[in-house]
Amino acid sequence: xxxxxxxxxxxxxxxxxxxxxxxxxxxxxxxxxxxxxxxxxxxxxxxxxxxxxxxxxxxxxxxxxxxxxxxxxxxxxxxxxxxxxxxxxxxxxxxxxxxxxxxxxxxxxxxxxxxxxxxxxxxxxxxxxxxxxxxxxxxxxxxxxxxxxxxxxxxxxxxxxxxxxxxxxxxxxxxxxxxxxxxxxxxxxxxxxxxxxxxxxxxxxxxxxxxxxxxxxxxxxxxxxxxxxxxxxxxxxxxxxxxxxxxxxxxxxxxxxxxxxxxxxxxxxxxxxxxxxxxxxxxxxxxxxxxxxxxxxxxxxxxxxxxxxxxxxxxxxxxxxxxxxxxxxxxxxxxxxxxxxxxxxxxxxxxxxxxxxxxxxxxxxxxxxxxxxxxxxxxxxxxxxxxxxxxxxxxxxxxxxxxxxxxxxxxxxxxxxxxxxxxxxxxxxxxxxxxxxxxxxxxxxxxxxxxxxxxxxxxxxxxxxxxxxxxxxxxxxxxxxxxxxxxxxxxxxxxxxxxxxxxxxxxxxxxxxxxxxxxxxxxxxxxxxxxxxxxxxxxxxxxxxxxxxxxxxxxxxxxxxxxxxxxxxxxxxxxxxxxxxxxxxxxxxxxxxxxxxxxxxxxxxxxxxxxxxxxxxxxxxxxxxxxxxxxxxxxxxxxxxxxxxxxxxxxxxxxxxxxxxxxxxxxxxxxxxxxxxxxxxxxxxxxxxxxxxxxxxxxxxxxxxxxxxxxxxxxx
Numbered sequence: 101x102x103x104x105x106x107x108x109x110x111x112x113x114x115x116x117x118x119x120x121x122x123x124x125x126x127x128x129x130x131x132x133x134x135x136x137x138x139x140x141x142x143x144x145x146x147x148x149x150x151x152x153x154x155x156x157x158x159x160x161x162x163x164x165x166x167x168x169x170x171x172x173x174x175x176x177x178x179x180x181x182x183x184x185x186x187x188x189x190x191x192x193x194x195x196x197x198x199x200x201x202x203x204x205x206x207x208x209x210x211x212x213x214x215x216x217x218x219x220x221x222x223x224x225x226x227x228x229x230x231x232x233x234x235x236x237x238x239x240x241x242x243x244x245x246x247x248x249x250x251x252x253x254x255x256x257x258x259x260x261x262x263x264x265x266x267x268x269x270x271x272x273x274x275x276x277x278x279x280x281x282x283x284x285x286x287x288x289x290x291x292x293x294x295x296x297x298x299x300x301x302x303x304x305x306x307x308x309x310x311x312x313x314x315x316x317x318x319x320x321x322x323x324x325x326x327x328x329x330x331x332x333x334x335x336x337x338x339x340x341x342x343x344x345x346x347x348x349x350x351x352x353x354x355x356x357x358x359x360x361x362x363x364x365x366x367x368x369x370x371x372x373x374x375x376x377x378x379x380x381x382x383x384x385x386x387x388x389x390x391x392x393x394x395x396x397x398x399x400x401x402x403x404x405x406x407x408x409x410x411x412x413x414x415x416x417x418x419x420x421x422x423x424x425x426x427x428x429x430x431x432x433x434x435x436x437x438x439x440x441x442x443x444x445x446x447x448x449x450x451x452x453x454x455x456x457x458x459x460x461x462x463x464x465x466x467x468x469x470x471x472x473x474x475x476x477x478x479x480x481x482x483x484x485x486x487x488x489x490x491x492x493x494x495x496x497x498x499x500x501x502x503x504x505x506x507x508x509x510x511x512x513x514x515x516x517x518x519x520x521x522x523x524x525x526x527x528x529x530x531x532x533x534x535x536x537x538x539x540x541x542x543x544x545x546x547x548x549x550x551x552x553x554x555x556x557x558x559x560x561x562x563x564x565x566x567x568x569x570x571x572x573x574x575x576x577x578x579x580x581x582x583x584x585x586x587x588x589x590x591x592x593x594x595x596x597x598x599x600x601x602x603x604x605x606x607x608x609x610x611x612x613x614x615x616x617x618x619x620x621x622x623x624x625x626x627x628x629x630x631x632x633x634x635x636x637x638x639x640x641x642x643x644x645x646x647x648x649x650x651x652x653x654x655x656x657x658x659x660x661x662x663x664x665x666x667x668x669x670x671x672x673x674x675x676x677x678x679x680x681x682x683x684x685x686x687x688x689x690x691x692x693x694x695x696x697x698x699x700x701x702x703x704x705x706x707x708x709x710x711x712x713x714x715x716x717x718x719x720x721x722x723x724x725x726x727x728x729x730x731x732x733x734x735x736x737x738x739x740x741x742x743x744x745x746x747x748x749x750x751x752x753x754x755x756x757x758x759x760x761x762x763x764x765x766x767x768x769x770x771x772x773x774x775x776x777x778x779x780x781x782x783x784x785x786x787x788x789x790x791x792x793x794x795x796x797x798x799x800x801x802x803x804x805x806x807x808x809x810x811x812x813x814x815x816x
Contacts, residue, residue, distance in 0.1 A: 196342070196354025199287055220324055220373070224259075224382060225389035226317030227270045227365055229482050231257045232393045234274025234363055238335065241275060247335050259386070259399045261379045266369045268376055273362035276334035282343045282353055286318060286330065321365070322347035324373035331356065332363040392481040409481050411454040411502050415442040427456045431474070431500045435460045438552060441537045449526045455501035455534065461555045462498060473497050478504040490523055493531055495563035495576075498556055503530065528572075535575050542579070542594075550592060553581050561647045570653075577651050582611070582637040582644070585626070589617055593637075595654045601635060608660045611637040613645040613728070613793070624721040624791055628714035629662045636662060645728045663727035663792065666714065667753070678713040680759035686767055691758050694767045698754065701778055702785055704744040708753040715757035722788040723753045731793045750794065754785060776811050779804055 235255040241247040260269040321328050333340030340359040345351035375381050379400055386397055392409040410418055410426045427437045437456035445451040477488035491503050509522055542549040563576040581592040598609055614620035620638045648659045695709040724730045730750050756763050769777035783804055789795045
């Protein structure tokens with residue numbers, strides 16, 4: 101495609117062959133006009149003879165027969181309304197001129213017409229956009245005094261389908277074209293009259309409603325047409341012109357008399373493109389791509405673009421009902437928006453956008469990573485992508501909305517975005533603004549935001565996990581919400597609020613993952629850190645641990661799970677005083693012997709055994725240096741492995757409470773009833789592993805529990 105673009109930019113206007121030149125060639129037999137052209141000439145010659153015999157002026161309008169009568173009576177006024185009469189005949193005032201496309205242009209015409217666009221239906225978008233540009237140019241010319249403004253002017257685009265003749269007509273009453281402009285704009289691929297008009301306006305900021313950029317959109321008509329006829333007349337010209345081509349290498353330009361101001365494009369559709377002569381098909385395409393064009397669009401006499409482009413309006417002028425209606429139009433749903441953001445910016449990127457957060461909860465299909473974007477990309481109110489995947493990060497796919505930017509770098513077909521720094525900048529600007537907006541809603545109404553977080557929190561967690569840049573990751577993490585050991589049950593806090601409550605010497609944010617607050621508060625790990633008088637965040641969602649592992653730090657404060665904090669304390673050999681008096685604990689010698697025995701019995705499950713002074717109500721706990729990472733690894737990479745393999749990978753340490761009744765009873769049983777002692781120590785170890793979340797399947801311990809119960813009640 102890059103090589104094609106380089107050739108396109110190097111093209112010049114096709115060189116004309118004057119009328120007398122090709123007529124001489126025809127007389128000598130060295131040139132033969134196309135069969136269609138020969139038939140037309142015979143038709144026009146016969147028509148002129150009949151008109152002359154009847155005393156009728158030998159000219160006719162290419163839009164309406166009314167203008168012929170007007171000229172015959174000397175009436176110089178213009179009828180600026182667009183005629184919808186199907187009996188619109190064209191009469192050439194003389195022989196036309198044939199122009200040959202250059203060899204490079206001929207090849208490129210084939211590429212543009214048949215290979216450039218991914219979907220044939222976009223030709224409607226291109227031609228309607230061209231019509232809109234023509235109307236905008238006329239409107240601006242009248243405002244600046246370059247053209248006389250008529251009070252009856254109603255600038256419109258009209259489309260007419262004809263199933264019988266298999267044609268589609270797109271007509272406007274815009275600025276029209278002279279013969280020279282026809283040759284320049286339609287005879288040269290990649291010459292854009294709209295872009296030249298904007299360039300002429302300079303840097304004043306005007307011309308923002310003009311759509312065209314590349315000068316190739318018109319040729320998309322040849323994807324579906326055997327022949328394209330263009331009738332056009334500028335407002336200040338008495339005569340118009342007809343441009344005709346079959347897209348195979350040449351085109352003809354002939355002068356025609358009268359006619360309405362503007363341009364009419366008649367597409368003679370190919371047999372395999374007959375569906376584009378259907379009103380329903382064209383209506384769907386117009387509603388999809390051109391629904392927000394700034395001028396009325398009529399299809400067979402009925403206007404269809406009635407929805408207002410709210411993203412271009414001032415926020416204060418839009419009512420709640422308008423937002424609801426527009427949200428339903430975008431989402432194709434009957435719900436209401438939970439949050440609404442209308443965002444506009446001119447720097448560093450031109451942005452006009454509107455975003456909605458749905459009120460209803462996302463479905464399973466919505467939550468899927470395979471779900472696409474629900475934000476549409478427009479350029480000057482013309483659809484570029486209905487599901488734009490590049491202008492927002494994937495985690496924001498729950499939003500519905502529109503982004504319109506004049507600065508987006510489109511490719512030649514105006515269908516795809518060119519990946520460059522401007523697109524990344526646009527994505528970054530929108531992401532930061534949306535995060536800021538959600539933070540504002542959190543502060544404004546915490547309860548409403550908590551409901552939103554319950555419904556859409558999984559997207560926010562995904563945003564933290566999938567974002568690479570730490571700064572952006574921390575921005576998204578400001579939206580995370582957790583319960584805390586320092587707050588009442590049900591009350592949530594943020595990482596920012598946690599940092600605000602930290603002691604000046606603290607450098608860690610502590611968290612504990614558990615299915616519920618009850619399990620978190622009764623966990624041996626929470627019991628072990630309570631003596632340090634630190635606040636602990638409770639993470640109930642199964643993905644919270646992965647999110648905090650990926651986040652790693654927040655505002656230069658390390659995120660640390662309490663299990664890891666305990667393990668680190670042991671590595672640092674940090675000492676804690678026992679809560680029980682020495683008389684109620686195992687003697688140091690007995691504890692050493694018991695640890696040695698446990699290590700032998702559980703050699704395939706644990707790596708080390710230690711005595712801990714942190715526990716009070718629990719007999720034991722398991723510590724791993726990186727507990728969160730270990731749990732994630734077991735869930736994703738170590739399924740089905742044996743206990744020995746898992747122990748070898750995790751290197752777990754069993755920490756026992758020498759003052760607990762079960763540990764003291766175990767010490768007695770190891771010599772008095774070794775078999776029962778073995779059952780008991782295995783159960784204690786599995787209980788600790790289960791509390792740590794390191795147990796893959798707890799069902800194997802059921803038979804051991806039954807045996808323990810049998811032994812316990814055997815003598816009763």
